[in-house]
Amino acid sequence: MKNVFKVLGIIALVAVIGFSMVSCGDDSGGGSGGTLKITNENSDPIKKVTVYTSYEDFEEYNVNITTGQTWEQLISFSETTASLSVTVSFGSTTQTKSFTLSKGGTKELKLSSTGQLDTL
Numbered sequence: 001m002k003n004v005f006k007v008l009g010i011i012a013l014v015a016v017i018g019f020s021m022v023s024c025g026d027d028s029g030g031g032s033g034g035t036l037k038i039t040n041e042n043s044d045p046i047k048k049v050t051v052y053t054s055y056e057d058f059e060e061y062n063v064n065i066t067t068g069q070t071w072e073q074l075i076s077f078s079e080t081t082a083s084l085s086v087t088v089s090f091g092s093t094t095q096t097k098s099f100t101l102s103k104g105g106t107k108e109l110k111l112s113s114t115g116q117l118d119t120l
Contacts, residue, residue: 034107044089049086088117093115
């Protein structure tokens, strides 16, 4: 009789754990975002990247992206898409580009040799 209660107790415990795992949601709505890549083809190194989101948040990154290098950064946002405005500072000049970034997506920018910031 004691063995029957042990088996029933174990079955109940497994059932509770199983139902708990099934009822939990996934993490897809949380703090993920999209990837921003910037490639520098200019002779001046990029010294600062500022990313403004549609939620009036911004992040500044002090960088040193020299000619031929690519910088990559995860931009966090919780919505399906985010409107971004990215400003790069190089030499005594700045260039800004605005675009939409989807969650899980990647947006690539290129600073050309003539100082133009383009999306790829």
